[in-house]
Amino acid sequence: MDNAFSAADIEFQREVREFFSNEFTPDLKARAQEGSDVKGVAIEWQHKLYEKGWIAPGWPKELGGTGWSPVQKFIFETERCEAGAPDVVPFGLKMVAPVIIHFGNDEQKARFLPRILKSEDWWCQGYSEPGSGSDLAALQTKASRDGDHYVVNGAKIWTTYAQYADWIFCLVRTGNFEKKQQGISFLLIDMKSEGVKVNPIHSIDNHHSLNEVVFDNVRVPVENLIGQENQGWTYAKALLAHERTSIAEVSNSKRNLAEIIELAKHQTNHKGRLIDDPYFQSRLSDIEIELMALEYMDLRVLASMSAGDTPGPEASLLKIKGTEIQQALQELRMETIGAYSASLRQDSYQNELHKEGSSARKEYMYGRAATIYGGSNEVQRNVIAKAVLGL
Amino acid sequence: MNFEFNEEQMMLKDSIIKWSQDNYSFDQRRVSADNPEGFSRAHWATFAELGWLSVPFAEEYGGYGGSIIDLAAIMQEFGKMLATEPLVPTMVLFGGVLSASSNEDIKTELIPQIIDGSLLGAVAIYEPQSRFDMSNITTSASVEGDGYLLNGSKSVVLGGAVADKILVLARTSGEQNDEVGVSLFVIDGNADGVSRNAFELMDGQQACDVVLQNTPATLVSELDQAYGPLMDAMQSISVALAAEATGIMERLNLTTVEYTKTRKQFGVPISSFQALQHRMVDTFMAYEQVKSLLVGTLCELTDDKSSPERASKLVSALRTLVAKNGKLIGDEAIQLHGGMGLTDELDVGHYVKRLMMINLMFGNADFYQQQFNEVAYG
Numbered sequence: 001m002d003n004a005f006s007a008a009d010i011e012f013q014r015e016v017r018e019f020f021s022n023e024f025t026p027d028l029k030a031r032a033q034e035g036s037d038v039k040g041v042a043i044e045w046q047h048k049l050y051e052k053g054w055i056a057p058g059w060p061k062e063l064g065g066t067g068w069s070p071v072q073k074f075i076f077e078t079e080r081c082e083a084g085a086p087d088v089v090p091f092g093l094k095m096v097a098p099v100i101i102h103f104g105n106d107e108q109k110a111r112f113l114p115r116i117l118k119s120e121d122w123w124c125q126g127y128s129e130p131g132s133g134s135d136l137a138a139l140q141t142k143a144s145r146d147g148d149h150y151v152v153n154g155a156k157i158w159t160t161y162a163q164y165a166d167w168i169f170c171l172v173r174t175g176n177f178e179k180k181q182q183g184i185s186f187l188l189i190d191m192k193s194e195g196v197k198v199n200p201i202h203s204i205d206n207h208h209s210l211n212e213v214v215f216d217n218v219r220v221p222v223e224n225l226i227g228q229e230n231q232g233w234t235y236a237k238a239l240l241a242h243e244r245t246s247i248a249e250v251s252n253s254k255r256n257l258a259e260i261i262e263l264a265k266h267q268t269n270h271k272g273r274l275i276d277d278p279y280f281q282s283r284l285s286d287i288e289i290e291l292m293a294l295e296y297m298d299l300r301v302l303a304s305m306s307a308g309d310t311p312g313p314e315a316s317l318l319k320i321k322g323t324e325i326q327q328a329l330q331e332l333r334m335e336t337i338g339a340y341s342a343s344l345r346q347d348s349y350q351n352e353l354h355k356e357g358s359s360a361r362k363e364y365m366y367g368r369a370a371t372i373y374g375g376s377n378e379v380q381r382n383v384i385a386k387a388v389l390g391l
Numbered sequence: 392m393n394f395e396f397n398e399e400q401m402m403l404k405d406s407i408i409k410w411s412q413d414n415y416s417f418d419q420r421r422v423s424a425d426n427p428e429g430f431s432r433a434h435w436a437t438f439a440e441l442g443w444l445s446v447p448f449a450e451e452y453g454g455y456g457g458s459i460i461d462l463a464a465i466m467q468e469f470g471k472m473l474a475t476e477p478l479v480p481t482m483v484l485f486g487g488v489l490s491a492s493s494n495e496d497i498k499t500e501l502i503p504q505i506i507d508g509s510l511l512g513a514v515a516i517y518e519p520q521s522r523f524d525m526s527n528i529t530t531s532a533s534v535e536g537d538g539y540l541l542n543g544s545k546s547v548v549l550g551g552a553v554a555d556k557i558l559v560l561a562r563t564s565g566e567q568n569d570e571v572g573v574s575l576f577v578i579d580g581n582a583d584g585v586s587r588n589a590f591e592l593m594d595g596q597q598a599c600d601v602v603l604q605n606t607p608a609t610l611v612s613e614l615d616q617a618y619g620p621l622m623d624a625m626q627s628i629s630v631a632l633a634a635e636a637t638g639i640m641e642r643l644n645l646t647t648v649e650y651t652k653t654r655k656q657f658g659v660p661i662s663s664f665q666a667l668q669h670r671m672v673d674t675f676m677a678y679e680q681v682k683s684l685l686v687g688t689l690c691e692l693t694d695d696k697s698s699p700e701r702a703s704k705l706v707s708a709l710r711t712l713v714a715k716n717g718k719l720i721g722d723e724a725i726q727l728h729g730g731m732g733l734t735d736e737l738d739v740g741h742y743v744k745r746l747m748m749i750n751l752m753f754g755n756a757d758f759y760q761q762q763f764n765e766v767a768y769g
């Protein structure tokens with residue numbers, strides 16, 4: 001047992017750190033935090049990663065991946081979070097691309113992957129429907145074959161950033177079989193197609209990221225079908241597993257913890273600095289202890305993956321604990337800031353706390369979703385009960 | 392022993408329930424909140440006409456002469472209404488603090504104006520460094536003629552932007568953290584030297600930061616001796632806010648139970664999953680705990696034989712549970728609604744935010760639990 005990095009890993013860490021410090025400029029950072037130009041900032045940042053060749057660590061090397069070991073990926077993620085740099089927008093690079101890579105044909109790979117690497121297409125994920133959330137396989141959006149097209153009718157909901165998207169990858173029903181998981185297909189749909197309508201859904205963080213996407217007789221060429229008709233569920237499941245492993249967010253939580261400690265050095269209560277208050281310290285350590293345990297849980301899963309395993313149902317454990325810790329930190333940050341966390345004012349205004357407070361509030365409110373999406377924590381518990389405990 | 396509201400209290404509650412059914416659906420509330428001032432002046436006039444604004448005030452000032460129990464009764468209903476009208480800043484905070492002050496002339500002048508709806512008020516106690524502490528005061532007051540001039544800044548003054556009058560806590564002697572040496576003043580909202588920077592809060596209410604530069608002010612407490620009476624007033628205010636919170640908790644739990652009965656996944660209502668049933672049982676119990684402590688606190692505060700220690704212990708216990716159990720209830724309400732819980736369209740998120748505000752602005756679990764410890768074991 002040992003947890004030391006090799007000399008090569010340490011050299012790699014130095015290189016990554018240098019990259020973030022040079023390329024993730026204060027200007028970019030400020031605009032990312034401010035949050036009004038989501039798409040512009042994301043594309044600008046992703047171009048820099050692309051230029052460096054680091055845009056797609058999860059892809060095979062020959063298609064544009066980095067060829068990094070799991071430990072190198074871990075180092076990259078850690079440094080990214082330390083630098084406060086945003087993750088890439090996942091829908092193209094981390095969600096649809098792995099499916100195209102594994103299950104798509106050569107033409108599809110040639111057509112879509114380079115554009116995803118260069119952030120030329122913005123993707124969104126069309127899985128959930130009004131009637132099928134946790135029970136995803138019950139989805140009803142219908143695609144009927146008409147010559148060399150599918151005709152799609154139905155509605156998707158909670159589609160993150162559909163308002164910016166050029167493409168949507170969808171699960172659609174192409175057949176009705178005894179099992180609802182059969183008869184689902186994986187279809188790529190151009191958002192500019194006639195009959196696609198995007199309706200905004202405003203969320204409790206006073207932001208617009210969610211949408212309803214309605215399909216009214218949308219004609220989709222059959223060459224946009226991934227793999228076999230009616231086999232989409234298998235492909236989607238592979239992708240959901242992928243989504244689940246990147247969700248512990250240890251480095252992010254570590255960074256948040258450090259920021260809260262820093263804030264608490266400047267915030268006061270009737271006894272003096274908040275950070276010196278034993279009650280506050282216990283709140284912090286309650287979370288930090290959980291986070292330390294999570295970090296080693298995460299590393300254990302990582303180590304088993306280096307040995308060649310894919311992450312099993314224990315990845316659900318990372319998701320549950322990871323998101324619970326994220327939410328506890330979001331709450332503590334708001335309380336550290338105090339009444340200003342309730343302010344909707346986003347500029348720094350008279351008082352730096354307006355800005356701090358407003359972004360803490362936004363993160364807290366949106367953060368409620370982390371235990372809901374990507375397979376809710378209840379569903380993850382069901383997975384552990386069944387697949388790990390054999391109940 | 393009787394832990395129920397009496398007939399008059401039920402009538403008061405009913406009048407609020409009835410009016411809000413007709414006039415304050417969630418969509419109608421949104422219209423009210425969308426006014427530039429964040430609420431409807433017309434509704435405010437109606438609240439006055441219906442006598443609601445008179446409830447906590449003594450009869451000698453034209454009030455209903457209600458007890459803290461009467462105030463709690465109506466606050467529960469206002470909590471369910473999620474009113475954006477300035478009930479808390481004007482009636483509860485300004486009215487509560489003013490009632491506990493010693494300047495009879497000012498009380499005789501202003502309380503009737505609160506009751507008839509013509510005066511909006513706010514209190515400016517907390518400062519950027521003070522968190523929830525009312526002795527940590529740096530705003531200064533100096534004698535000028537037969538009045539005072541105030542200098543300093545106050546943060547997140549609820550309802551401050553529209554207030555005609557603001558009660559300001561300022562230091563007249565002593566060091567920054569001394570309890571002796573703070574005094575209470577009243578200023579005009581638009582007096583010379585007042586700058587008010589308004590902003591909206593997450594629950595739809597409005598607030599402002601207040602900067603005072605040589606602002607003329609009238610003393611309304613005994614000189615240097617505002618701390619004790621203010622603490623007493625804050626006790627009732629804390630309980631009124633706790634009552635508002637129980638109304639919200641009750642509503643959140645009801646809404647969530649109803650939703651899970653109608654939402655189907657895997658071919659069945661999600662309420663049929665035992666994992667979720669137990670969660671709703673827990674939030675139900677959390678609500679019942681808070682309600683029980685509220686009832687206990689109300690009895691204690693209206694009992695002549697109660698000791699100040701006992702009352703203080705109950706209020707801190709109540710507010711600690713409001714914060715902790717409120718957090719649980721709010722979190723679970725959103726979680727069990729799934730994606731729907733994240734939408735601005737649904738009232739759930741708005742109730743959760745108001746519940747959070749009560750703790751963020753006037754004392755969180757840490758604050759009240761420390762207060763409890765000091766009284767109980769200190």
Ligand SMILES: Cc1cc2nc3c(=O)[nH]c(=O)nc-3n(C[C@H](O)[C@H](O)[C@H](O)COP(=O)(O)OP(=O)(O)OC[C@H]3O[C@@H](n4cnc5c(N)ncnc54)[C@H](O)[C@@H]3O)c2cc1C
Nearest residue numbers: 125127128133134158159160369373376378726727729730
């Ligand atoms: C911010 C946000 C962004 C999203 N982005 C996208 C996106 O880009 N694309 C996309 O396709 N989807 C997206 N989603 C949708 C997300 O995947 C769904 O919200 C999620 O699957 C839950 O479905 P639901 O909202 O219908 O809740 P429901 O399935 O109705 O669940 C309601 C509650 O019941 C619980 N529950 C359900 N079944 C069980 C069970 N068997 N046992 C115990 N408890 C159960 C759930 O855990 C939850 O607490 C997003 C959601 C959010 C909140």
